[in-house]
Amino acid sequence: MISPQILLPEFFQALRTMSDIDDVDWIIASRLAEQWKMSIADVLIEIHAVEESVIAKSLARAHGLQYVSGQAITCDFSDIDTELFSDLLNVGAAPLENNRLAVCNPYDDHRGHLGSKMCEREMVVTERSLLYEALRKQSLTNWL
Numbered sequence: 001m002i003s004p005q006i007l008l009p010e011f012f013q014a015l016r017t018m019s020d021i022d023d024v025d026w027i028i029a030s031r032l033a034e035q036w037k038m039s040i041a042d043v044l045i046e047i048h049a050v051e052e053s054v055i056a057k058s059l060a061r062a063h064g065l066q067y068v069s070g071q072a073i074t075c076d077f078s079d080i081d082t083e084l085f086s087d088l089l090n091v092g093a094a095p096l097e098n099n100r101l102a103v104c105n106p107y108d109d110h111r112g113h114l115g116s117k118m119c120e121r122e123m124v125v126t127e128r129s130l131l132y133e134a135l136r137k138q139s140l141t142n143w144l
């Protein structure tokens with residue numbers, strides 16, 4: 001029997017060193033991601049296979065990016081209009097102080113949605129739920 005190809009091998013290897021996920025878990029998550037039209041990272045979070053912070057750290061390692069805890073991010077929305085804010089929501093990204101951009105999944109097409117100016121920022125990876133919490137807080141306090 002031919003073993004199935006492992007999708008996103010860098011992410012899988014990084015995740016494997018930080019959790020107890022195995023090939024079978026990964027294949028199941030890959031199939032669910034395809035069926036549900038979600039990323040593998042999102043599926044792993046949704047099915048509670050791996051803690052969200054471990055997913056974020058693994059994504060950062062797989063892409064050679066810095067991991068920053070979602071509790072430590074400080075957003076800077078000073079140059080963000082409502083259209084760009086909508087784009088940030090769509091891709092799961094938030095502008096941070098010191099010209100950085102927090103993302104929850106570096107595999108997503110940030111440049112296609114956010115444009116080159118926003119993507120020139122240094123990217124860091126953080127937890128999905130905490131990033132969206134920061135975006136939601138911004139939306140509720142400053143734009144409603």
